[in-house]
Amino acid sequence: NRQGGLRLWRNARLVTMVEGAAGLGIVEKGAVAARDGLIVYAGAEADMPAPFGQGAETIDCEGRWITPGLIDCHTHLVYAGNRANEFEMRLAGATYEEVARAGGGIVSSVKSLRAASEDELVAQTLPRLDALIAEGVTTVEVKSGYGLDLDNEKKSLRAARRLDGERQVMIRTTCLAAHALPPEAKGDKDAFVDLVNETILPAVAAEKLADAVDGFCEGIAFSPEQVARVFDKAKALGLPVKLHADQLSNLHGAALAARYGALSADHLEYTDEEGAAAMAKAGTVATILPGAYYFIRETKKPPVDLFRRHGVKMAVATDSNPGTSPLTSLLLTMNMGATLFGLTVDECLAGITREAARALGMLDRTGTLEAGKSADLAIWDIERPAELVYRMGFNPLHARIWRGQ
Numbered sequence: 001n002r003q004g005g006l007r008l009w010r011n012a013r014l015v016t017m018v019e020g021a022a023g024l025g026i027v028e029k030g031a032v033a034a035r036d037g038l039i040v041y042a043g044a045e046a047d048m049p050a051p052f053g054q055g056a057e058t059i060d061c062e063g064r065w066i067t068p069g070l071i072d073c074h075t076h077l078v079y080a081g082n083r084a085n086e087f088e089m090r091l092a093g094a095t096y097e098e099v100a101r102a103g104g105g106i107v108s109s110v111k112s113l114r115a116a117s118e119d120e121l122v123a124q125t126l127p128r129l130d131a132l133i134a135e136g137v138t139t140v141e142v143k144s145g146y147g148l149d150l151d152n153e154k155k156s157l158r159a160a161r162r163l164d165g166e167r168q169v170m171i172r173t174t175c176l177a178a179h180a181l182p183p184e185a186k187g188d189k190d191a192f193v194d195l196v197n198e199t200i201l202p203a204v205a206a207e208k209l210a211d212a213v214d215g216f217c218e219g220i221a222f223s224p225e226q227v228a229r230v231f232d233k234a235k236a237l238g239l240p241v242k243l244h245a246d247q248l249s250n251l252h253g254a255a256l257a258a259r260y261g262a263l264s265a266d267h268l269e270y271t272d273e274e275g276a277a278a279m280a281k282a283g284t285v286a287t288i289l290p291g292a293y294y295f296i297r298e299t300k301k302p303p304v305d306l307f308r309r310h311g312v313k314m315a316v317a318t319d320s321n322p323g324t325s326p327l328t329s330l331l332l333t334m335n336m337g338a339t340l341f342g343l344t345v346d347e348c349l350a351g352i353t354r355e356a357a358r359a360l361g362m363l364d365r366t367g368t369l370e371a372g373k374s375a376d377l378a379i380w381d382i383e384r385p386a387e388l389v390y391r392m393g394f395n396p397l398h399a400r401i402w403r404g405q
């Protein structure tokens with residue numbers, strides 16, 4: 001019989017990601033014990049208190065590496081249809097403006113989402129979620145942002161919430177109603193922000209459909225002033241904020257996010273030193289999204305050196321979305337972060353575990369191999385952790401454990 005459902009993974013090499021430990025917090029000859037979905041021990045097998053060994057269901061990991069379950073802390077995973085046609089148009093030389101005039105861009109995803117039922121959204125999202133899960137992802141953040149009216153934003157967030165009923169995964173949802181202007185808004189951004197603040201956010205908060213609120217601070221989207229109005233409302237509703245900031249220009253979105261104590265500011269290609277310093281002071285995580293940079297052939301890289309110098313924590317995520325980052329591999333995302341932006345192996349692995357958990361306000365529950373946290377593990381057929389960043393398009397996952405199962 002198993003002692004109180006105790007499970008023990010032994011004879012492993014641990015990437016604990018423990019804060020403050022040197023590098024990856026590696027423990028050779030390590031073991032992880034879990035009971036009722038929580039880690040009760042993670043460390044050297046020789047130091048493990050005796051009770052955790054007795055009566056446990058024991059798995060010999062045969063020297064394999066164990067990391068925390070991976071966390072994709074920035075996705076737009078719930079959407080309908082796709083925009084491969086735009087991709088072809090752009091390859092044929094069409095500009096973004098020509099694509100937009102042809103009905104492309106975010107607006108085309110809005111039309112597709114509005115035409116899809118909640119069930120259809122779930123069905124179309126599951127294959128993308130399965131691709132992430134196949135690589136050991138145990139927590140995924142999912143944004144709305146293609147509904148842009150009350151019913152369709154709620155439909156999107158309900159579909160996102162349903163994902164953790166369909167799969168063994170932790171889903172965190174974010175309301176990104178301030179993503180783009182819907183056609184019916186006829187260019188009136190301030191009136192749309194009123195709709196977001198007076199109609200959408202209160203209803204989303206009342207039904208607990210979102211764990212955070214996000215916005216797109218950009219010339220083609222919303223100004224810092226308009227984002228500030230949305231953030232004031234989010235704060236009034238008791239919801240944490242995050243921001244798509246300084247992606248295509250420097251509107252000082254990073255500093256704005258920091259001023260609101262945002263969990264994270266994301267993209268950040270055009271962020272300056274003042275923004276980095278403000279983020280460091282506020283503890284706002286910099287979420288690096290190399291997939292979008294790569295896919296839209298951006299040339300301005302996020303200021304990784306400034307983040308390092310100012311001690312800004314960095315997360316790494318897929319930004320999985322149909323327009324600028326149709327990417328569903330967190331492993332490939334790490335390779336892009338290293339190859340394109342010079343992130344180190346340690347920064348990439350921290351970026352999809354501990355720092356991704358921090359960007360979701362979930363560091364108390366996951367992101368490292370420590371007692372008391374959810375027993376979310378990924379077990380790998382690799383000789384050294386760098387292999388998880390080095391390869392492009394190869395998945396060395398041996399086993400994925402979510403809440404001890």
Ligand SMILES: O=C(O)CC[C@@H]1NC(=O)NC1=O
Nearest residue numbers: 106216244292321322323324
């Ligand atoms: O093109 C799309 O569908 C989303 C684009 C995506 N959203 C955002 O705020 N920045 C982006 O790159």
Ligand SMILES: [Fe+3]
Nearest residue numbers: 074076244319
């Ligand atoms: Fe995004």
